Amino acid sequence: MAHAKTLQDILDKAAITDVIHAYCFHFDRAEADEVLALFTSDTVVDYGPDVPTMNGLDELTPMVTRGLAKFFAATSHHISNVSINLTAPDAAASVSYVYAWHRYQDGRPTSELWGQYHHEFRRVSEEWKISRLVLYAAGTENFHRDKMHPVDRRAPSAGA
Amino acid sequence: MDRLEELVQRQAITDVLTDYCRLLDRMELADLAQLFTKDCEVAYGPDPRLTSTGRAALERSLARMWRWKRTAHHLSNVRVWFETDLLATAESAVFAWHEAADGSHAEMFGLYHDRFVRDEGVWRIARRRMEMAGSGGVFRVPIPPAHRAPPPKDWTAPDGLDG
Numbered sequence: 001m002a003h004a005k006t007l008q009d010i011l012d013k014a015a016i017t018d019v020i021h022a023y024c025f026h027f028d029r030a031e032a033d034e035v036l037a038l039f040t041s042d043t044v045v046d047y048g049p050d051v052p053t054m055n056g057l058d059e060l061t062p063m064v065t066r067g068l069a070k071f072f073a074a075t076s077h078h079i080s081n082v083s084i085n086l087t088a089p090d091a092a093a094s095v096s097y098v099y100a101w102h103r104y105q106d107g108r109p110t111s112e113l114w115g116q117y118h119h120e121f122r123r124v125s126e127e128w129k130i131s132r133l134v135l136y137a138a139g140t141e142n143f144h145r146d147k148m149h150p151v152d153r154r155a156p157s158a159g160a
Numbered sequence: 161m162d163r164l165e166e167l168v169q170r171q172a173i174t175d176v177l178t179d180y181c182r183l184l185d186r187m188e189l190a191d192l193a194q195l196f197t198k199d200c201e202v203a204y205g206p207d208p209r210l211t212s213t214g215r216a217a218l219e220r221s222l223a224r225m226w227r228w229k230r231t232a233h234h235l236s237n238v239r240v241w242f243e244t245d246l247l248a249t250a251e252s253a254v255f256a257w258h259e260a261a262d263g264s265h266a267e268m269f270g271l272y273h274d275r276f277v278r279d280e281g282v283w284r285i286a287r288r289r290m291e292m293a294g295s296g297g298v299f300r301v302p303i304p305p306a307h308r309a310p311p312p313k314d315w316t317a318p319d320g321l322d323g
Contacts, residue, residue, distance in 0.1 A: 003164065006164060010164075010168070010171070013171070078234070080236045080255075081178040081181050081182065081235050083178050083179070097181070097232065097233075097234045099232075099255065099257075114232035114234070114257045115232070138231065138232035138257065139230050139257060139265065141265065150230075151185060151230070151232070153186055153187050153230060154186055154187040154188055156223065156226045
């Protein structure tokens with residue numbers, strides 16, 4: 001019984017990791033429908049304070065569709081440091097790191113982002129879907145948004 | 161250790177490696193030190209400022225990272241070898257981005273070589289050595305170069321491949 005639970009946890013974490021990778025894969029191929037299929041219908045997506053938080057697929061769809069068709073010329077998203085917490089039988093939360101490189105259709109300089117995705121997932125009809133996504137940035141170079149949610153960093157203590 | 165158990169323990173060790181990166185980027189150094197054994201030996205390079213023995217000394221030494229305004233340590237290529245149920249060796253690659261006080265950026269491509277010990281069910285790093293494949297920007301920390309085999313004596317560079 002303990003063995004079966006362990007195995008199920010490993011399978012769930014592998015499936016969730018696949019969703020995080022699939023988001024990047026389809027985003028970089030500008031496949032909007034495939035990106036959107038990874039989210040729950042009531043998903044909440046927050047790319048930072050410069051963009052209104054999107055509530056539900058109805059609000060996310062135009063943003064992703066327009067961004068991939070009209071704004072980015074090429075992107076490359078690299079995921080690492082995937083850390084997944086299975087919070088309930090059909091729910092999970094994760095933090096993963098992303099290094100993202102972007103080229104733009106309007107010819108502005110290419111940009112880089114060193115950030116983190118904070119995801120929440122829900123299992124819907126046997127499939128893990130993104131129910132929440134918040135993007136945090138440690139830093140950027142030439143990025144198309146000025147303000148980002150910062151990755152928390154503790155200040156030095158008085159003695160340090 | 162059966163194969164399923166090995167998968168579970170491999171994941172536990174990978175979690176320690178990613179927790180290290182997250183806690184270093186957040187500068188939660190007291191929590192970070194708990195990922196190491198009490199008597200850990202850590203050397204990011206031969207320079208005494210990069211070397212420490214024991215958790216408390218590691219925490220004090222890593223306070224040097226506050227000289228950067230922000231950092232992001234992206235970990236990949238994790239490999240783990242088990243010697244026993246309680247001893248393992250791990251290697252991982254890190255792409256570390258650093259932002260200096262003046263806003264300039266420095267990047268480093270490194271390798272962590274770790275010795276893991278499992279005590280009361282918890283994997284901790286007992287020994288860490290670091291090597292560096294290369295760096296960019298203003299990164300000038302003396303981390304030793306990673307091993308790279310030299311070309312054979314009769315090797316010559318192909319014409320026209322300059323990048």
